Amino acid sequence: MSDPITLKKLAHLSNFSISTVSKALADNPEISKGTREKVKKLAELYNYTPNLVARSLKQRRTKTIGVIIPNILAHFFAKVLVGIEKKAVALGYNIITCISDESYDKEVKSIQMLASGSVDGFIISISKETYIKEDYQHLIATINKNLPVVLFDRVTENVLCDKVIINDFESSYDATKKLITSGCKNVIFVSPINHTSVGIERVNGYNKALKDHATSNATSQILIIEEYKEFAQYFNTYLEDHTIDGIVAADELSAIYTMNLIIGKGLRVPEDVSVIGFTDGILSENSNPPLTTVDQHGIELGEIATKKLINRLEQDNSIQNEYTTTTIKTTLIKRGSARIED
Amino acid sequence: MSDPITLKKLAHLSNFSISTVSKALADNPEISKGTREKVKKLAELYNYTPNLVARSLKQRRTKTIGVIIPNILAHFFAKVLVGIEKKAVALGYNIITCISDESYDKEVKSIQMLASGSVDGFIISISKETYIKEDYQHLIATINKNLPVVLFDRVTENVLCDKVIINDFESSYDATKKLITSGCKNVIFVSPINHTSVGIERVNGYNKALKDHATSNATSQILIIEEYKEFAQYFNTYLEDHTIDGIVAADELSAIYTMNLIIGKGLRVPEDVSVIGFTDGILSENSNPPLTTVDQHGIELGEIATKKLINRLEQDNSIQNEYTTTTIKTTLIKRGSARIED
DNA sequence: CTGTTAGCGCATTCAT
DNA sequence: ATGAATGCGCTAACAG
Numbered sequence: 143m144s145d146p147i148t149l150k151k152l153a154h155l156s157n158f159s160i161s162t163v164s165k166a167l168a169d170n171p172e173i174s175k176g177t178r179e180k181v182k183k184l185a186e187l188y189n190y191t192p193n194l195v196a197r198s199l200k201q202r203r204t205k206t207i208g209v210i211i212p213n214i215l216a217h218f219f220a221k222v223l224v225g226i227e228k229k230a231v232a233l234g235y236n237i238i239t240c241i242s243d244e245s246y247d248k249e250v251k252s253i254q255m256l257a258s259g260s261v262d263g264f265i266i267s268i269s270k271e272t273y274i275k276e277d278y279q280h281l282i283a284t285i286n287k288n289l290p291v292v293l294f295d296r297v298t299e300n301v302l303c304d305k306v307i308i309n310d311f312e313s314s315y316d317a318t319k320k321l322i323t324s325g326c327k328n329v330i331f332v333s334p335i336n337h338t339s340v341g342i343e344r345v346n347g348y349n350k351a352l353k354d355h356a357t358s359n360a361t362s363q364i365l366i367i368e369e370y371k372e373f374a375q376y377f378n379t380y381l382e383d384h385t386i387d388g389i390v391a392a393d394e395l396s397a398i399y400t401m402n403l404i405i406g407k408g409l410r411v412p413e414d415v416s417v418i419g420f421t422d423g424i425l426s427e428n429s430n431p432p433l434t435t436v437d438q439h440g441i442e443l444g445e446i447a448t449k450k451l452i453n454r455l456e457q458d459n460s461i462q463n464e465y466t467t468t469t470i471k472t473t474l475i476k477r478g479s480a481r482i483e484d
Numbered sequence: 485m486s487d488p489i490t491l492k493k494l495a496h497l498s499n500f501s502i503s504t505v506s507k508a509l510a511d512n513p514e515i516s517k518g519t520r521e522k523v524k525k526l527a528e529l530y531n532y533t534p535n536l537v538a539r540s541l542k543q544r545r546t547k548t549i550g551v552i553i554p555n556i557l558a559h560f561f562a563k564v565l566v567g568i569e570k571k572a573v574a575l576g577y578n579i580i581t582c583i584s585d586e587s588y589d590k591e592v593k594s595i596q597m598l599a600s601g602s603v604d605g606f607i608i609s610i611s612k613e614t615y616i617k618e619d620y621q622h623l624i625a626t627i628n629k630n631l632p633v634v635l636f637d638r639v640t641e642n643v644l645c646d647k648v649i650i651n652d653f654e655s656s657y658d659a660t661k662k663l664i665t666s667g668c669k670n671v672i673f674v675s676p677i678n679h680t681s682v683g684i685e686r687v688n689g690y691n692k693a694l695k696d697h698a699t700s701n702a703t704s705q706i707l708i709i710e711e712y713k714e715f716a717q718y719f720n721t722y723l724e725d726h727t728i729d730g731i732v733a734a735d736e737l738s739a740i741y742t743m744n745l746i747i748g749k750g751l752r753v754p755e756d757v758s759v760i761g762f763t764d765g766i767l768s769e770n771s772n773p774p775l776t777t778v779d780q781h782g783i784e785l786g787e788i789a790t791k792k793l794i795n796r797l798e799q800d801n802s803i804q805n806e807y808t809t810t811t812i813k814t815t816l817i818k819r820g821s822a823r824i825e826d
Numbered sequence: 827c828t829g830t831t832a833g834c835g836c837a838t839t840c841a842t
Numbered sequence: 843a844t845g846a847a848t849g850c851g852c853t854a855a856c857a858g
Contacts, residue, residue, distance in 0.1 A: 837850095
């Protein structure tokens with residue numbers, strides 16, 4: 143029912159030319175006030191909305207942003223997406239979301255597809271597989287095509303562009319330190335994201351805190367989670383030859399998962415073992431006990447990334463601003479899973 | 485750096501005409517094998533990718549789907565989105581995601597924007613506010629513009645279109661019945677989605693099961709959650725004048741939240757109170773005790789919705805197929821939060 | 827087998 | 843103050 147109404151049809155109906163109608167709708171002062179009114183009324187009557195595809199082609203900008211996310215089921219990324227969406231809509235942009243599913247191939251394909259005219263720029267968090275391959279050529283190529291990229295959270299030094307990250311090293315350092323100064327003697331680190339920039343920084347922070355604050359015979363214990371079921375088995379036997387009293391986990395799920403294994407072993411949280419996780423999401427709030435966690439401010443992060451991208455998109459192209467990296471400071475949210483002081 | 489390479493440029497470089505180049509790249513047998521090869525090689529060399537916006541304008545189809553979701557932070561919707569994305573990409577489509585944030589206005593605006601040429605059709609789950617306003621005109625208008633809509637989960641009889649839902653009534657009925665036949669005398673129903681089609685069906689199922697299977701003096705107890713903090717207060721006092729031994733919750737978060745309140749009151753789950761929730765997500769798997777839950781098969785649901793939409797988009801337009809509603813059967817996943825038999 | 831032409835819907839420069 | 847003409851990049855009908 144009904145083909146969409148176009149400028150051409152409005153021109154017929156109003157007995158003005160296409161260009162007059164176009165200008166009138168744009169409130170161009172070239173056109174007399176009277177016709178502007180008339181045309182607008184008509185457009186309203188027929189419910190005219192300009193075809194955005196045609197406009198994109200003409201203007202050579204789409205007013206849409208491509209977003210590539212490794213995994214939408216992780217609460218942190220969902221939160222960032224909320225922030226991106228919110229800010230984008232507020233500034234008149236749409237977003238096209240692709241999920242890389244931690245796969246290099248999907249990441250490359252999605253970017254290539256969207257880079258063929260569908261978007262003006264990208265907001266991307268790098269997939270695990272891409273880190274393993276260490277191949278960032280697709281990102282560099284995109285930037286070279288004049289499609290700005292903002293990387294967030296999972297970033298790399300190998301690509302020059304705007305970035306938004308959190309202070310991973312410091313946050314991890316502080317969390318570990320707090321456990322130690324509150325009396326923990328054996329703090330381990332658990333991570334399902336070992337290959338990513340984020341995962342590495344958090345490990346480094348943990349190690350540094352150990353060196354600075356633990357007793358000299360304390361050793362760094364880093365447990366990598368590739369697959370949760372396997373990890374459960376491994377960790378249960380691990381607990382039999384090791385006593386631990388503190389855990390820092392690189393994300394929310396691994397924290398809760400590990401905590402539940404510990405409780406399953408008959409240990410008490412936080413009396414016997416203190417647990418701190420990263421990412422403040424629904425899981426953390428509603429676990430039992432509720433998880434003490436490092437809030438990464440995902441929504442805010444998404445908003446900042448979007449703002450940065452759109453700034454670059456709309457800036458005068460001759461002024462090539464320096465690329466900047468914004469670091470968001472995390473906040474420790476104290477709940478029931480860790481006994482920490484002050 | 486570098487303007488994108490176009491057909492025109494390839495034409496210059498190859499000394500063929502634009503149309504020849506276009507046809508050659510499309511492997512059109514009109515063109516001699518030799519030139520086809522030559523042109524393709526050149527295109528490869530220059531890394532040519534067709535401008536999708538121009539193609540969309542020409543073909544009057546964008547190969548992208550608009551997805552409107554009320555809240556990406558709810559695990560169920562995130563899962564559906566994963567299914568949609570997966571299927572869409574597999575069938576050569578992109579998706580543009582908008583989050584209505586349960587707001588009528590955002591829902592309307594997003595749809596209008598995307599309906600202006602950006603997408604070929606929609607996959608939508610209706611916002612709470614839209615249900616309250618009972619205004620579905622924007623959906624009907626979209627369908628009348630020849631933009632097919634598939635509604636999922638949160639649907640309405642007031643819009644004629646394809647739909648994908650789960651057997652909410654039956655699932656809720658069965659869950660309630662199971663609790664009763666396993667010995668629960670006082671089963672309450674908790675819902676944060678009371679206004680939606682889904683919420684209503686689940687309440688109905690609960691009530692019917694009560695009528696069919698409970699003792700005659702059992703009364704229907706339905707607690708609505710508008711805001712979690714308020715609910716916590718209310719529920720804590722509620723527990724003081726009521727004894728309950730069973731809970732059916734309309735989603736995952738409300739189930740866990742309520743369960744934690746109960747545990748906080750010193751009651752044991754499942755010994756004193758059995759809890760069953762809807763949506764099988766990360767929360768359910770990792771709660772303590774793990775939640776017995778109705779799996780809505782979100783990913784599959786998303787895939788089916790996408791398939792239905794694309795089928796309609798690609799069918800011969802003269803054959804106007806009947807609209808159909810697909811009902812997905814849920815599965816009860818037994819974990820530790822409910823004592824139920826068989 | 828190849829090229830010319832037209833047009834998708836819009837914005838814009840250049841006449842009038 | 844208005845309109846004609848052009849072109850964004852592509853496909854396709856039609857001519858040769």
